[in-house]
Amino acid sequence: MTELRGFYTLWLREVKRYLRDRTRIISSFFQPLLWLVVFGVGIGSSLRGAVTIPGLTYQQLIFPGIVGQTLLFTAMFMGISVIWDKEFGFMKEILVAPVSRMTIFLGKMVGDSTDALLQGVIVLALGLALGIQIDLFAFLACLPVMLLITFGLVSIGLTIASFMGSLESFGAIQSFINLPLFFLSGALFQVQSLPDWMQTLARANPLTYGVDALRTIILGGTWQPLYPLYVNLAVIGVFDVIMIIIGTWAFTRMK
Amino acid sequence: MANVIETNQLTKTFNSLMAVDKLNITVKSGEIFGLLGPNGAGKTTTISMLCTILKPTAGTAKVNGFDIVKEATQVRKSIGIVFQDPSVDDRLTGRENLYMHANLYGVPASEQKSRIEHVLKLVELQDRADDLLRTYSGGMRRRLELARGLIHYPKLLFLDEPTLGLDPQTRDHVWRYIRELKETHDITVVLTTHYMDEADRLCDRIAIMDYGKIIALDTPTKLKDTLEGDVVIVKTNNPDALSKLVAEKMQLKKTRTVNGTVEITVRNGENLLPRIVETAAQNKIHVESISLRAPNLEDVFLHYTGRMIRADSGKEPHGIAAIQRRKIR
Numbered sequence: 001m002t003e004l005r006g007f008y009t010l011w012l013r014e015v016k017r018y019l020r021d022r023t024r025i026i027s028s029f030f031q032p033l034l035w036l037v038v039f040g041v042g043i044g045s046s047l048r049g050a051v052t053i054p055g056l057t058y059q060q061l062i063f064p065g066i067v068g069q070t071l072l073f074t075a076m077f078m079g080i081s082v083i084w085d086k087e088f089g090f091m092k093e094i095l096v097a098p099v100s101r102m103t104i105f106l107g108k109m110v111g112d113s114t115d116a117l118l119q120g121v122i123v124l125a126l127g128l129a130l131g132i133q134i135d136l137f138a139f140l141a142c143l144p145v146m147l148l149i150t151f152g153l154v155s156i157g158l159t160i161a162s163f164m165g166s167l168e169s170f171g172a173i174q175s176f177i178n179l180p181l182f183f184l185s186g187a188l189f190q191v192q193s194l195p196d197w198m199q200t201l202a203r204a205n206p207l208t209y210g211v212d213a214l215r216t217i218i219l220g221g222t223w224q225p226l227y228p229l230y231v232n233l234a235v236i237g238v239f240d241v242i243m244i245i246i247g248t249w250a251f252t253r254m255k
Numbered sequence: 256m257a258n259v260i261e262t263n264q265l266t267k268t269f270n271s272l273m274a275v276d277k278l279n280i281t282v283k284s285g286e287i288f289g290l291l292g293p294n295g296a297g298k299t300t301t302i303s304m305l306c307t308i309l310k311p312t313a314g315t316a317k318v319n320g321f322d323i324v325k326e327a328t329q330v331r332k333s334i335g336i337v338f339q340d341p342s343v344d345d346r347l348t349g350r351e352n353l354y355m356h357a358n359l360y361g362v363p364a365s366e367q368k369s370r371i372e373h374v375l376k377l378v379e380l381q382d383r384a385d386d387l388l389r390t391y392s393g394g395m396r397r398r399l400e401l402a403r404g405l406i407h408y409p410k411l412l413f414l415d416e417p418t419l420g421l422d423p424q425t426r427d428h429v430w431r432y433i434r435e436l437k438e439t440h441d442i443t444v445v446l447t448t449h450y451m452d453e454a455d456r457l458c459d460r461i462a463i464m465d466y467g468k469i470i471a472l473d474t475p476t477k478l479k480d481t482l483e484g485d486v487v488i489v490k491t492n493n494p495d496a497l498s499k500l501v502a503e504k505m506q507l508k509k510t511r512t513v514n515g516t517v518e519i520t521v522r523n524g525e526n527l528l529p530r531i532v533e534t535a536a537q538n539k540i541h542v543e544s545i546s547l548r549a550p551n552l553e554d555v556f557l558h559y560t561g562r563m564i565r566a567d568s569g570k571e572p573h574g575i576a577a578i579q580r581r582k583i584r
């Protein structure tokens with residue numbers, strides 16, 4: 001009971017902090033907008049439909065990928081809150097509280113994932129505004145899938161941050177992880193058409209399964225999925241569980 | 256009565272630095288126990304180990320009967336702490352911080368509101384309770400942290416410099432509340448402080464700590480009695496010369512200069528006043544005034560550590576006290 005209340009309290013804190021940060025919410029429109037409009041339209045018109053999938057514009061193809069990218073970047077960024085809490089001493093207040101480290105980790109992780117999910121929803125809305133078709137069922141189906149994707153990604157960010165002493169070092173490591181995961185997820189292209197070695201890398205990337213799942217839901221029949229949806233979800237689920245175990249361990253040894 | 260804290264050779268080193276050195280103390284149930292010591296004495300390190308934030312390098316301790324290493328969770332359930340350093344979330348409001356704490360520490364939902372209102376009133380923050388912490392002044396944040404530490408009525412409460420930076424009026428309220436908590440809820444309190452009057456008025460027993468060791472431990476009254484004497488205070492135009500003179504010619508070893516006055520700890524001080532004035536006159540030192548007072552904890556502290564506690568006085572004492580001090584080490 002105390003654990004459950006602790007979890008809820010920590011979750012609520014992350015969500016409140018996010019909702020109060022107007023600048024972050026407003027600026028979160030900007031990057032996906034650039035990718036979808038400038039990159040999407042730009043590359044799309046240079047390719048003239050040559051390599052893209054019949055029935056899909058390039059912008060439509062990368063849209064689920066950009067949703068995935070937003071989830072990835074936001075989730076990883078959340079690690080900063082751990083360093084922030086350490087810096088401002090609030091971490092001590094949490095760590096000395098009589099709740100287990102697992103609860104602390106889960107509260108923070110699910111709270112941050114909720115924030116990342118909200119960012120994802122903003123991008124979905126942006127897509128609608130740009131004229132990309134998402135029917136209501138697809139929109140709703142995206143929500144739990146996005147949440148599932150963020151659990152593991154947020155856990156990576158929190159785990160790394162729990163080892164880091166400063167914002168600078170966290171920032172450096174973060175960019176080492178963000179870009180490879182993003183580029184190798186097939187967010188900007190079809191994994192099937194890649195050379196073998198790169199396909200292997202892509203299939204080792206958890207985000208690949210997330211992007212594939214989102215495409216299957218958003219693009220429907222026009223998209224040839226890499227894996228069936230249930231396989232995607234199972235892989236993401238296993239990845240989440242592993243990352244949650246590692247994250248809990250990392251929080252247990254944090255001082 | 257049972258002991259709430261028992262330490263056994265509790266030790267913490269940071270690389271080669273001995274922060275806490277084989278500490279053996281016991282704190283009894285229901286007492287207010289003070290840890291007094293200059294900056295860097297190891298007070299915070301001791302408290303951090305007792306509340307399971309730091310692992311001891313060697314030795315161990317029991318808090319409420321639980322081992323601080325092996326049973327850390329049970330220890331945490333039974334204690335409360337107000338940290339020396341800031342530890343609030345400045346993006347939340349005062350009230351939100353308090354509710355968060357109440358929830359983390361399992362305060363029954365039905366009691367949360369009344370307890371929170373009570374502590375807010377105590378630190379006089381009712382009007383600002385719904386403002387974000389980042390808009391608070393330093394002293395207001397401190398007051399909020401203090402309020403927070405008092406919400407969950409732990410059996411054992413650690414207060415690391417609880418009233419640092421508070422105005423006298425708020426300090427007064429806080430003292431009264433700490434006493435009240437102790438009496439009505441049977442809470443044991445361990446506090447560190449730099450305010451001697453606070454230690455004197457509040458603590459049942461005081462441990463004076465220096466270089467990671469306890470160098471004196473007793474009730475405030477007994478500690479003052481160990482000085483065996485009164486303090487003579489002489490205002491003069493040449494304090495250094497006078498203190499040297501008194502120490503060497505009159506064989507009064509407990510002589511030092513403090514902020515431009517000479518202080519001498521002696522037995523039967525009243526008989527000595529004329530002799531001091533006389534000796535000064537003979538050596539052409541002008542005495543502006545001379546007075547006598549009972550010793551306070553400040554004197555005790557100086558006696559044991561050879562230093563004044565106030566960071567702002569910043570001076571090592573001159574003369575015999577300092578020399579004695581060096582010999583002791």
Ligand SMILES: Nc1ncnc2c1ncn2[C@@H]1O[C@H](COP(=O)(O)OP(=O)(O)OP(=O)(O)O)[C@@H](O)[C@H]1O
Pocket residue numbers: 269272273274292293294295296297298299300301339
């Ligand atoms: N994390 C740390 N790493 C290295 N040294 C430390 C660390 N924490 C404390 N120390 C050292 O241990 C010693 C004791 O520090 P501590 O904070 O316990 O002193 P304190 O008695 O609380 O002093 P103050 O009155 O200034 O609060 C100091 O010399 C300090 O520099």
Ligand SMILES: [Mg+2]
Pocket residue numbers: 298299300339415
């Ligand atoms: Mg300290």
